[in-house]
Amino acid sequence: MPEPLTAHTQDYLKAIYALSAQHGPVSTNALAERLGVTPASVTGMIQRMAAADPPLVSYRKYQGVRLTAEGERAALQVIRSHRLLEAYLVEHLGYPWDAVHEEACRLEHVLSPELTARIAQALGEPQRDPHGELIPDAQLTMPAEDTLPLADLHPPQQALVRRVEAGTAGFLRYLESVGLVPGVRLAVLEASPYDGNLRLRIDENELVLGPAVTGHVFVEVLEV
Secondary structure (H helix, E strand, O other): OOOOOOHHHHHHHHHHHHHHHHHOOEOHHHHHHHHOOOHHHHHHHHHHHHOOOOOOEEEEOOOEEEEOHHHHHHHHHHHHHHHHHHHHHHHOOOOOOOOHHHHHHHHOOOOOHHHHHHHHHHOOOOOEOOOOOEOOOOOOOOOOOOOEEHHHOOOOOEEEEEEEOOOOHHHHHHHHHHOOOOOOEEEEEEEOOOOOOEEEEEOOEEEEEOHHHHOOEEEEEEOO
């Protein structure tokens, strides 16, 4: 039976999964930047993960790293635990959505699959966490999603906010203050060709947001 994965290994698996979803094979430099460690530390860890039984990653120098099937399942298990924990903290313990990420990061590594399943059942098998991120299902399959960054929209498009990147607690509080949260419908009124700013209408309010915000909000474009 394989050894239980350490929290350190799980953090690497999550980071590789997230980066590969955006860019394909992940470079050691990109992984080092995301995890806040040196490229040399990443190389050593990747080599150990590739030599595990079964291997968690496949790695070739200068060609990046990919998760194996076993590594992807392990990554999805910890992502599922993390996002269900966030949902549980908000819905049952009254945490605000800007305070759950760090708590979930601490708890995700000690949650058993059995307890994860019970939390999912207690929540009614949710599909998304409080930030709108999709939750892998019980078979550790990530549901499909067709979204794009709000920054890519142009007038007169309308859209539904599906998810936001958690970022910092301050960023989430800002999004909440302007009403840019999952489930909200918006309309693009104007797009600046010079600085990328968008003028939006949310409910009866208008606001102007720049790419530093709109690049981290993901929407489903609506047919109107």
